[in-house]
Structures are given as C-alpha cells and as structure tokens.
Amino acid sequence: MVRQSHLDTRAVALLLLCCVLWGINQVAVKAALTEIGPLWQAGLRSVVAGLLVWLWAASRGIRLFERDGSLGGGLLAGALFAAEFACIFIGLQYTSASRMVVFLYLSPFVVALCMPLIAHGEQLAARQWAGLLLAFGAVAFAFAEGFSSPHSATQWWGDALGVAAAVLWAGTTLAIRGTRLSSALAEKTLLYQLGVSALALCAAAVFAGEPLPAHWSPRLLGLFGFQAVIVSFVSYLVWFWLIRHYSATKLAVFTLSTPLFGLVAGALLLGEGISTRLVMALAALAVGIVLVNR
Template structure:
C-alpha cells in the first residue's frame, strides 16, 4: 500500500490554489451565461476535457473502458455526474453564484452520511454527528428569513438554492458510487473519463431540448470554455488526483471549506452579488460542520493512511 504523506508547504500551496480556482468556476459560468448558457458550457467543457483525458488512460493503464467490471459502474457515475451539473447549471439561472457554490459544497456532509450506512470503517463519531447537525442547521438558516426582494424574485432564488443543494447531494452520490464499486480500484483518469464523457453525452442533447443551445462566440464565452475545459475539468482534477495519491486525503479534505468562501468573495467582487446576513450565518455554520466532520480524519488517522 502506498504510504501517503502529511501535508507539506508545497501541497498546502497547491490546494490553496485549487480552492481559488474551484471557487471561481461557478462565477465564470454565470458571467458567460448571457453568451452561452451554463448548461451548454458544462456540456462542451465535459466533452473537450474527456478528449484530453482519453490519451492519458491509454498511457497509464491497461484496463479496458468497456470491461463489465468498470463499464456498468462507469455508466452510473456518468449519469450521476451529468445530473449534478444539470442541477448546478439550472441553479445558476435562478440564484446567485455565491449561493450556488456554498450549497454545492455541502457534498462532504452527504458523503459522510452515505458511507456511514455502507462501510463499517466509515462510522461517524459523536463529534462528527455534531458537525453534521450544525451543517444541516446552517442549510436551514440559509433558506429562511430573507427579505428585500419581490415575491417572484425570492421564490426564484429559493428554487435555485434548492437545485444547488440537490447538485451537492448528487456530487456526494457520485463519490459514494465510486467508493463502493470496482471504480475504487480503477485509475483516476479512467473514472474521470467516464464522468466527463457522460457529462457531454447526457447534457449536450438537453441544451437543444430545453432551448439553451444558442451560442454567441464572444471573447467571454470562448474564455470561459477554455478556462473550464483546460484549467478546471482537465488540469485541476488531475492535480487533485495526484495529491490524493501522494498525501493523506483527510488532510486535503479540510481545505474544502475554503472553496465556498472564495466563491462568495468572487461573486461579490466580479458579479456585484449581495449576500444576505442569514446566508452568511448559515454559510459559517455549514462550513463549521464540514470542518468538524473532516477534522475527525485529521485527528484520528488510520495507520498513517486515508
């Protein structure tokens, strides 16, 4: 078994940079949405990134993409990945990018709950249950007590927030499916390819069905596609998988709470979004809960591995 290291300065700096990029992606999606719908952006970036990942599979593994051991669970995670980003793309149409990124990153809470019921080694401690309780209270707080908007605008934003929360649940379901199937033994590039290819195959036709296929090839639209295809879906994910192979996952997971914070900051800065006080309070509670759940792995590592 590969001995994974505790975080050093290099790994911490890389994770900090990744969190900035991941916090920025929803904001860029919304910025470019007038020229190319968020759904089309996600579909095209998935397809372009899959084309870049495919040659790496041939170089790194002898596994067949079409083997029944990998293909069936691969189809499941492909469908879940597509569903997650469908929900996220629709959420961005109705709510702010700041709200979307925070609610998307509730995923670690749902992962912890799902694995608790499936794997004895992932049983939650009393401390972690407390973190989950705080996180769920925080989710409730983000949805209540809003004012200052018309009833129509408020209902749209709440609907968008709900879709973003569903996207977080689907992200968790994808992670759990990878963990509980043969894909847990497959190279990261192969698992990533199934998700990206599925994102394109399932979402691209939907852009036409839903009337979201129009593209205005502006500088912003092209820049967004380049950013999401090369920087996010290809480079950042491969760097993340490399970190997971080299360093303790529990240590890396603690950084996850930074991403929504960066997302909120970018939303305010680049999109002039306003953040309600109840949402700020709820976000702090959610991130505290995620941090408590993640820190359990930090405080009690198992045999030096994660």
C-alpha cells in the same frame, strides 16, 4: 504507494490553487450564461475536458479501455455527475454564484451520513452527528433567506437546485466508493464522468431546444476555456495527484476554503451582495466539516 502524512509547501500551494479555481468556477459559469445556455455550456465543457483527459492518458501510456468490471459503476457515476451539473448550471440562472457554492458544500455531510450504508466500518461518532446537525441547520438557515429576498420568486428555486446538486455530488462519491470504480485509475474514473455527462447533457440541450451560440465572443471563449481546460481538466488532475501522494483527510480540511473563495469571487467579479446570514451559514458549515472529519 506510501502517502505522506504531512502536507508540505508544494501540496499546500497546489491545494489552495485548486480551491481558488473551484471557487471562481461558479462565477465563470454564471457569467457565461448571458451568451450560452446552461445545458450546452455544461455538455460542451465535458466534451472538451473528456478529450483532454483521453489525450493526457494516451500520451502517458495509461490504458483506459481495458475490462476491469467498472462499467456499471462508471455509467452510474457519469449519470449522477451529469445530473449534478445540470442542476448547477440551470440553478445559476436563478440564484447567485455565492449562494450556489455554499449549498454545494452540503455534499460532504451527505457522504458522511450515507457512507455507513456501503462501508459498515465507517460509523458516525457523537461529535460527527453534531457536525451533521450543525451543517444541515446552516443550509436551512441560508435557504430560508431565499423566501424573503427581493428575488424570492426565483431565488429559492436556484437554491433548491444547489441543494439537489450537492446530494447528486455525494451520490457520485458514494457510487465511486461502493463499486469497482474504487480500484480503477483516477483518469478512468474521471473519463467515465466526463464522457457520460457529455452525451447526456448535449442530448438534453437538443431535446430542450436550447440554441447554440451563433457567435463565440472572446469573452465567452475565455469563460468556457477556463471551465473546460483549467478547472475540469488541469485542477482535477492535480487533485487526483494530491490524493495519491498525501493524506485524503488532511486534504479535505483545506477544501473548506473553496466556498470562501466563491463568496469573494462573486462579490468582486459579479458584484453579488453577501448577506450576514450567508456568512454565518458558511461559518457553521466550516465548523460542521471539521467536526465530521475529526
């Protein structure tokens, strides 16, 4: 398939819509934590989204269960995906959604740093090393704020889980790139992640003794439905469609807007304060991503 080298109006509109949804997603997760535990929330979200992906593939005649040598990579990517979302959902109990979304965007830099280990042709230039150093410095700058905040006893723990989630997200990307998943269908790759994480996270919730909600309020149903249907199913399929039809490098630059939307959503919907230090860290991250992508 020939990819378009320029982003047309449709691509830009769809991409910005995805970034808005991804930015709001952390806010929805944190808001729902008042009614459902983090592990059940993450696990059941994967259950619903996985079923929707399977139904979507079946309706379009996409064969997901043929042997193609991707099982090992799929199980690895799914395990990393499960661990990533466990860190995010548990971490949001201790830190703000605004801070979490900024720490998550350390992931592209971890990918850039580690990619030469599995793809020897992708060596980093001096400008990219400068972008990496700037990004890691920005994250350290934002992380240090957690030790001096009024909630420093717990916020630094949530921030640390956000950084761990970013590393695990990068690990998932590297697992997909470095295994047979790199040639698998996008729907199959997504189903591996959702299926394995659904089993692992629900089992972890049972093991941890996390109670299921006795009553699903309209508020909880709305927050959960947004995460499972709109974000985990619809937006991911739109993203895969965009990757198939447009330049991945140009698409990646637009994802810079996701942390910004996350900051705004946290402030407007949860009343979270946005510090000058956090805005400065976000700006440095944006510059770092541009340097790395160039």
